[in-house]
Amino acid sequence: MPDDTMPRGDVPQGEVPHGEVPTIRDAGSADRPAVPARGAWWRSAVIYQIYPRSFADANNDGMGDLPGIRGRLPYLAALGVDAVWLSPFFRSPQADAGYDVADYRDVDPLFGTLADFDTMLADAHALGLRVIVDLVPNHTSDAHEWFREALASPPGSPERRRYIFRDGRGPEGEEPPNNWQSVFGGPAWTRAPDGGRWGPSQWFLHLFDGRQPDLDWRQPEVRAEFEAVLRFWLDRGVDGFRVDVAHGLIKAEGLPDWDGQATMVGEDADADRADGINYGPMWDQDEVHAIYRDWRRVLDRYEGDRMMVAEAWVRPSERLMRYVRPDEMHQAFNFDFLLARWDGAAMRQVIDHSLRAADAVGAPASWVLSNHDTVRHTARYGLAVPGARPKGIDAASEQPDEALGLRRARAILFLTMALPGALYLYQGEELGLPEHTALPAAVRQDPAFRRTGGAEIGRDGCRVPLPWDADAPTLGFNQGAAPWLPQPDSFRRYAARQQEGVAESTLELHRALLGLRREHGLGAGRLRWISAPEASMLVLENGAIRAAVNLGREAAALPPGRELLRSDGRKAEPGWLPPDTGVWFRIT
Structure with missing residues (x-):
């Protein structure tokens, strides 16, 4: 591969403006306000998701x-991220x-x-x-004080009105109030265990x-309570x-x-049909935006540029971007990018669409x-269809090609790290960690697995505790205590300590690109x-960086260029980029 980069004379296409571990290195409305100045930390941050139960014990x-x-924070600082997002650690059954x-x-506890x-x-x-915490406002636990009070109170009481209780259908209310199905499988209604003390039991x-x-x-x-919860954590400094x-509150x-x-997301990322994403009466109702305008006013009263990011499985992008208008949230997860198949044209289309939709409301894109x-x-x-989204993988499922998946995951870094906007990394991503695809049914804990009788394998395979030291x-x-989910022996070769200081490791590649x-x-x-010689090649510029990624099955010609900044270390003929490979050049 040459140490030169291609000249700057190429014709640009589709230009889109946009705004402690001793062993691990520790070094809606018409009167909306004007678009804020670009410069807030969250507009360009790299945010690392920590799943607390699986990070470090x-x-x-x-x-x-x-x-x-806390003990691993120096590792994250050395990795080069700007913030961490903690999945829920609140009191819970x-x-x-x-x-x-x-x-x-x-x-x-x-x-x-x-x-x-x-x-x-x-x-x-x-x-x-910076630290971002996970807020779960759509539902509580049935162990929450409010729900216990609701079950102890009669229909129509203030305590029950905090939740969605309804009378059932049928002469004795024996049928659910409607036909909605749970995201996790089975009916979305359960009959209240109140013993019928006020007549036919309602459903929630x-x-x-x-x-x-x-x-x-x-x-x-309900609205007042959650604004108080926001203030509680903001006062602590989050x-x-x-x-x-x-997208589900209203x-x-x-x-x-x-x-x-009622699914969070359909399995077919290319489908335009109503596959459950935001189309049902339980998703993306217009009234939800008033809630976030109220929340934004709460956050704006605090110094330090506090932010919110929406988990909203909503299509199309223009609909999603309604959540990040200047007086609502600051970011929304870009799930269209997550769902994009391993195809250059498809990825470019998602990127262009995402940037244009975000720019239209003055928000940053996220990746x-x-x-x-x-x-x-x-x-x-x-997988045989690279980028497909199965709802879990077990030993009876198609088994991914682990080496191929890792090569492609490393290659896509050269694309995602070069994109303008905010970037999210899930814990273990910096290690190239694979899915645990052989968890036995006996240890699975995802409620989707239980409620579907195993028909939906569930999410346990991506939640296995991290390997730090092989x-x-x-x-x-x-x-040495048995982790809550067992680790496969294959995780040994991905351990952080074993990758530390190894020039071509996935960990060091992340550090270098970050x-x-x-x-x-x-x-x-x-x-x-930038025009590319092959349809399978994506080439882009951002500032002084030119990124090239080959998503094809054959080596592709690299236009001539200047200084090679970083590749993924794979051997290549001069002037050629192997398949499933990325590279960065300096162009100034």
Whole structure:
């Protein structure tokens, strides 16, 4: 591969403007306000998702915790990220791994204490890392004080009005109020266990598990409570919130029957049909935006540029961008990019569409490839249909080509790291960690697996505890206690300590590209497509960086150029880029 880059004379196409581990290195409305000045930290940040139960276990009980996170913060600072996002650590019965919250103002003892959180937050800030916490407003746990009060109160009472209780159909109310199905499988209604003390028992709505009753966001008391929760964590110093199921808080008036399946996202990323994404009466109702305008006013009263990011599985992009208008949230996850297949034309189309839609409302685009709800992209890119999104993988499923998936995951870094906007990394992504595809049914804990009788394999395979040290018990996750999910032996070769200082390792590739991204201000830059000699090749410029990625099956010719900044280390003939490979050049 040459050390030169292609000359600057190429004609641009589709230009889109845009705005402690001793062993691991520790170094809606017409009167909306004007678009804010571009410069807020969240517009270009790299944000690392921590799934607390699987990150690091300091007290050796098999469950990751806040002190474990605190001990690994220097590793994250050395990685080069700007912020961490913590999945829920609030008090919870853990029916859905903490997304069933019993107390929004306390830490579950599994993860530590409020004092542990405060110490961890202070350490993160001292290292220059911001902290985003996960807020779950669509539903509570059935162990929440409010829901216990609702079950102990009669129909129509203020306590019941906090949730969505309805009379059933049929002479004795024996049928659910409508035909909605849960995202996790089975009916979205459960009959209240009140013993019929007030006549036929009502039913309560739960779009997810039966232990996660949905709140009624048309009630002022619910809105006031969550604004108070926001202030509680903002007063402690958190830098922002990831808002779970942000598109689901308001349901259509009358809760009409709907024959679709209430899914978070369809399996076919290329489908234009109504496959469950935001089309049902439980998703993306216009009234939800008033909630986020109220929340934005709360955040804007605090110094430090606090932010919110929406988890909203909404299509098309223009509809999603309504959540990030100047007086609502700051970011929304770009799931269209996550769902894009391994195809140059498809990826370019998603990127262009995403940038234009975000720019139209003055918001930054965001880029995400994996999270705690999806099969890791290292596995998805190794499937026969690369980039397909199965709802989990088990031993009876098609097994990904692990080496191919890793090559493609490394190659896509050269694209994602060069894009303007914010970037999200899921824990272990920097290690090239694969999906655990052989978890036995007996250890699976995802409620989707249970509620579908195993028909939906679920998300456990992407949630397995991280490998830190190949030579340590439990690969360094703790001091030897059995982790809450077993680690496969294959994780040993991905351990962080084994990759530390190895020039061509996936960990060091992430560090190098993140460093260059920061040095050249790519997150705050502009994207400019450059003509490529092969349809399978994507070539773009952002500032002083030119990125080339070959998504084809054959080597592709590289136009002549200048200084090679970084490749993924694969051998190549001079002037050629191997398949499933990326490279960065300096163009000035």
